Amino acid sequence: MVERRDLASWLEGPGRAAGAGYPGQRLGRPEHGPGSVARVGRRLVGLLIDWGLSLLIARGLLHGGGWTTLAVFAVEQTLLVGTAGAGIGHRIAGLRVEALAGGMAGPLRAAVRTALLCLAVPALIWDRDQRGLHDKLAGTVLVRR
Numbered sequence: 001m002v003e004r005r006d007l008a009s010w011l012e013g014p015g016r017a018a019g020a021g022y023p024g025q026r027l028g029r030p031e032h033g034p035g036s037v038a039r040v041g042r043r044l045v046g047l048l049i050d051w052g053l054s055l056l057i058a059r060g061l062l063h064g065g066g067w068t069t070l071a072v073f074a075v076e077q078t079l080l081v082g083t084a085g086a087g088i089g090h091r092i093a094g095l096r097v098e099a100l101a102g103g104m105a106g107p108l109r110a111a112v113r114t115a116l117l118c119l120a121v122p123a124l125i126w127d128r129d130q131r132g133l134h135d136k137l138a139g140t141v142l143v144r145r
Contacts, residue, residue: 023037023039023128023129023130024036024037024129024130024141024143025129026128026129027100027129027141029141029143033144034143034144034145035143035144036143036144037129037130037131037141037142037143037144038093038095038130038142038143038144039130040130042093042094042095042144043093043095043142045089045092045093046087046089046090046092046093046095047089048089049088049089049092049093050073050076050077050087050088050089050090051069051073051089053076053088053089054069054070054072054073054076055069057072058071058072070118073118074114074115074118076088077110077113077114077117078107078110078111078114079110081097081105081110081113081114082105082106082107082108082109082110082111083107085097085098085104085105086145090142094144094145095142095143095144095145096142096143096145097110097113097135097140097141097142097143098140098141098143099139099140099141100139100140100141105138105140109138109139109140110138112137112138113134113135113137113138113140116133116134116137116138117132117134119134121133122134122137129141
């Protein structure tokens with residue numbers, strides 16, 4: 001049976017069958033533990049927590065709808081990822097956003113990453129290192145703490 005990992009991403013060409021190794025190996029990241037590339041399950045947990053909190057703030061405090069929720073989410077992601085390296089959901093899920101070279105992503109990368117993340121489509125397109133298009137274009141990687 002052919003699996004997605006055998007085909008890899010159209011962004012990267014041949015996948016594991018061509019010796020791609022584990023996600024993050026090409027980036028110099030460890031396979032497991034702190035600094036390793038975050039897997040889909042943790043990413044999803046962090047995203048759901050951040051979106052849920054944004055929804056509560058938008059509806060409970062601001063009495064807004066969908067666009068207000070998106071705006072609250074964007075502000076939270078930009079400010080917290082840019083200054084602390086992780087949104088609330090990232091922290092709870094044990095993740096942080098780093099620049100590819102290591103260290104904090106910084107405000108500019110956080111703003112670019114968040115703008116693309118809010119479009120949703122870039123986050124749904126991954127490479128073989130499990131980095132979304134929003135992370136690739138911002139020069140960031142989501143890793144385990």
